[in-house]
Structures are given as structure tokens and as C-alpha cells.
Amino acid sequence: MSDRPRLWMRHESRTGERRAPxxxxxxxxxxxxxxxxxxxxAPQRAFPLADYVAAGCxxxxxxxxxxxxxxxxxLGLKELPDEPAHLVHRHIYFGHAYxxxxxARELLDRFTPDGGALLDLEYLTDDAGRRLAAFGYWAGxxxxxxxxxxxxxxxQAPLEPLDRAALDARLAATESPSDERALVIGALGRSGRGACDAxxxxxxxxTRWDVAETRALDRTALLDHDILVNTVLTTRPVPPFLTSADLDDAGRRLSLISDVTCDxxxxxxxxxxxxxxxxWEHPVRRLREGERPADLIAIDNLPSLLPVESxxxxxxxxYPQLLLLNDAGTAWERALLAFETAVATNSKGSTRAR
Incomplete structure (x- = not known):
């Protein structure tokens, strides 16, 4: 076995980000x-620094x-600060750049001059392409x-971090209208399961849809729900589930879209x-006004609202994967290959940089 890796867990620069990887x-x-x-x-982190010191860090x-x-x-979670312009380390976080x-192209260009690399956590996968570490359940x-x-x-806005017990109490304390209808797309995945549980x-x-239902999507049935929760993460372009024309459909019942994926x-x-x-400050945006309004929730760090559990x-x-960072033949090699492929594609002038 190779030498053990050396990790540096950074402070998250995004305001309100209280999670830790x-x-x-x-x-x-x-x-x-x-x-x-x-x-x-990191004073905003949900876990005190003293607890890490006690752990031997x-x-x-x-x-x-x-x-x-x-x-x-x-090691981090969300985006890096804009400086320094050149990144010399191997960074582990969600880069959203492929x-x-x-x-995306600007971010990748920061890594290339001095030998830095992005090991994107979204691309830390097993042999079958399944992600090995994800916040998906809690995002959903x-x-x-x-x-x-x-x-x-x-x-109520602005949103504030909670624990699951407090969030569940709010949900249980609200009365469900007898005809309230919700659709989860991607219901069999991590995020979809979390959405269904909530x-x-x-x-x-x-209503639970997954690959079979989206392969031949029933748009009329989709629009006949009050709430749509999208949890589908795709790595290639597919026909859209919902378009602007659908929001103008005279028969639309759908009034709220929660896009967990945020692509x-x-x-x-x-x-x-x-x-x-x-x-968090403005969690809802109105997409259509009038007698049949349509609203959107599209927050890209949803699990931060339950920072401890997530x-x-x-x-x-x-953490078991971190032990293998310096070993050959691991998921980290696939993550590095994904980075190198994105850089090569970017160098050819393509707009695809993830």
C-alpha cells in the first residue's frame, strides 16, 4: 500500500455553508x-474546530x-474563491465544470498552468458509474x-439551518389539502427517495416517475400535479421534461417546481x-403571473439546511475513499480521468467543460 494521503480541509467561502465533507x-x-x-x-461550520483537534487534526x-x-x-464542498488565479493543489470538491x-472553462483554466487538478466528487464513482459519496438523499x-x-x-425567508426533527415537525404540523398532488421525477435515486420520504x-x-416514465413522458399527466420535484441528474442532453410552452398551457395545474438538480x-x-x-434569501421565484401562477425553487446547496445530518x-x-487517494486502480483515477478529459475538451475550444 502506498503512503497515506495528507488532507487539508478548507473553510467554505460561501455564506451560510455550514456542512463539512x-x-x-x-x-x-x-x-x-x-x-x-x-x-x-470556520466559525460557521456546524462542527466545532475543537472536535477536530480532539480527533487528532x-x-x-x-x-x-x-x-x-x-x-x-x-478538501471542500462548494466553489473556490476567485483567487489565486492558478491552482497548484489537487482539489476535492463539487466543481460543476464538466x-x-x-x-466552467475559466475554472479549468485555473488548474492547468501549474499542475493542479480537480477530483470532482460528482465523478467519484464505482465501476458501474454510481457515485460513492453524495448528498442526494438530503437534497431531495x-x-x-x-x-x-x-x-x-x-x-418563510430568509431560510435558516435546521435539524431534521425541527423540519419534520413543521411538515407534520401543516394540514395537507385532500387533493394536493406531487410528482417526483427520478424517484428511484438517492435524491428521489429523499423527496418521496419528505x-x-x-x-x-x-407520484413516482423514473427512467421508464420519462422515456415516454406523459406531459399532460405531469402538468396535472400541483408540485413537481425534479431529482434527475443526467450527463448527456435529453429532451426536456418541461418547457416554457408547458407553463403557458391553459390546462396546467402545476403551480410549483422544485428543481433539486439545478443544472x-x-x-x-x-x-x-x-x-x-x-x-436562501430569496428561495422562490415567480415564473408566471396571473390567475395560474407558477413558482420555482432552485437552490443548489439544499443539504446545507440540514448541515449536521447531511x-x-x-x-x-x-472517508473510506479518502484512505485510497494515493493508491492505484481506485475511483480517484476515474475522477482524475474525467478532469483530464474535460481539460482536453476545453483546450479544443469546446463549450463543454464538464
Missing amino acids: LVPEDAARLVAQGVEITVEE RTAPSGSWTDAPRDHFV KGQTG YVGAALAVLHHRGLL LETAGITP VTSECNVLPVYDEITD SRAFSAEL
Whole structure:
């Protein structure tokens, strides 16, 4: 076995991001097996720095990863700051840069001059292409929960982090209209299962669609629901599930779309009815006014609203993989290949950079 990796867990620069890719309990397991871990100060993180110290981790000031030794893997979740312009480390996080998203080419260009690399967590997969660590269940759960609360007139902004017990109490305390109808697309996946569980908690038995139903999509049936929760993640363009013309359909019942996937600027977007995500400050955007309004929830860090539960679940899946970072023939090699392919495609001038 090769030498153990050295990890540097960075502070998340996004305001309100309280999750951690590695929780203290799992950090202790890695340290016990010889992994050196440095954890940056991050007052907003849901897990105190003292717990990481107790786990055997070193500490560093927020943002100091830029000066970390080059042999460290820099571990995070969401986007990097705009500086430095050149990235020299191997970064592990959700880069959102391989499917032509806005800013993808610029991000990839930051890695190439000085030998840096992106090991995108979305592309950390097994031999069958299944993701080995994901926040999907909790993304679906929160996305559906917010949809229910908004549909019942009870969603308050700005959003604040909760725990599951508090969120479930809000869902259970609301009365479900007898004819309230919700559709989950991608119901058999992680996110879809989470969405269905949240709807059941709220007293709704959802309609569940997956590959078979979307292969020959019944658009009339889709529009005959109050709430649509989309949890489908695709890596290639497919016919859209919903279009702007559908929102203008005189027979539309659909009044709320919760897009958990948020592939908004990608050519793989299955809901091309909006061009900008929503956020914690303004979680809902109106797409159609009038007697039959249509609203959108499209928040790209939904699990952050349940930071403790979602972090623990994700970390439990990720930490065994982190032990293998320096080993040959692992999922990390596939993640590196995905990065190299994206860089090669980008260098040819293509708009596809994910």
C-alpha cells in the first residue's frame, strides 16, 4: 500500500455553508490509520474546530490552503474563491465544470498552468458509474419539504439551518389539502427517495416517475400535479421534461417546481424554464403571473439546511475513499480521468467543460 494521503480541509467561502465533507468522528478514524489532516478555522461550520483537534487534526487559519504544501489534497464542498488565479493543489470538491456550466472553462483554466487538478466528487464513482459519496438523499428531502411548505403558504425567508426533527415537525404540523398532488421525477435515486420520504412525512403520497416514465413522458399527466420535484441528474442532453410552452398551457395545474438538480446553465438541463437559481434569501421565484401562477425553487446547496445530518451521511461514505487517494486502480483515477478529459475538451475550444 502506498503512503497515506495528507488532507487539508478548507473553510467554505460561501455564506451560510455550514456542512463539512469530513466530520470529526470520521476524521479520527482516518488519523488513527495514519492520515495527516489539517482543518481550517470556520466559525460557521456546524462542527466545532475543537472536535477536530480532539480527533487528532492540526488546525490552520481560514483560507490558508493556498500556502499548504503541494502534496496535500485540498478538501471542500462548494466553489473556490476567485483567487489565486492558478491552482497548484489537487482539489476535492463539487466543481460543476464538466457539462458546460457558466464559468466552467475559466475554472479549468485555473488548474492547468501549474499542475493542479480537480477530483470532482460528482465523478467519484464505482465501476458501474454510481457515485460513492453524495448528498442526494438530503437534497431531495429538503427540496421537497420546502416545496410543501411554500405550497401551503408557510415558507418563510430568509431560510435558516435546521435539524431534521425541527423540519419534520413543521411538515407534520401543516394540514395537507385532500387533493394536493406531487410528482417526483427520478424517484428511484438517492435524491428521489429523499423527496418521496419528505412528501410522505407531509402527508402526501407522491407520484413516482423514473427512467421508464420519462422515456415516454406523459406531459399532460405531469402538468396535472400541483408540485413537481425534479431529482434527475443526467450527463448527456435529453429532451426536456418541461418547457416554457408547458407553463403557458391553459390546462396546467402545476403551480410549483422544485428543481433539486439545478443544472440550470448546462446543456443537460431537463427544466429549461428558468435561467438563474434561487437562494436562501430569496428561495422562490415567480415564473408566471396571473390567475395560474407558477413558482420555482432552485437552490443548489439544499443539504446545507440540514448541515449536521447531511454532513454525517456524506462523510460516512467519503472517508473510506479518502484512505485510497494515493493508491492505484481506485475511483480517484476515474475522477482524475474525467478532469483530464474535460481539460482536453476545453483546450479544443469546446463549450463543454464538464
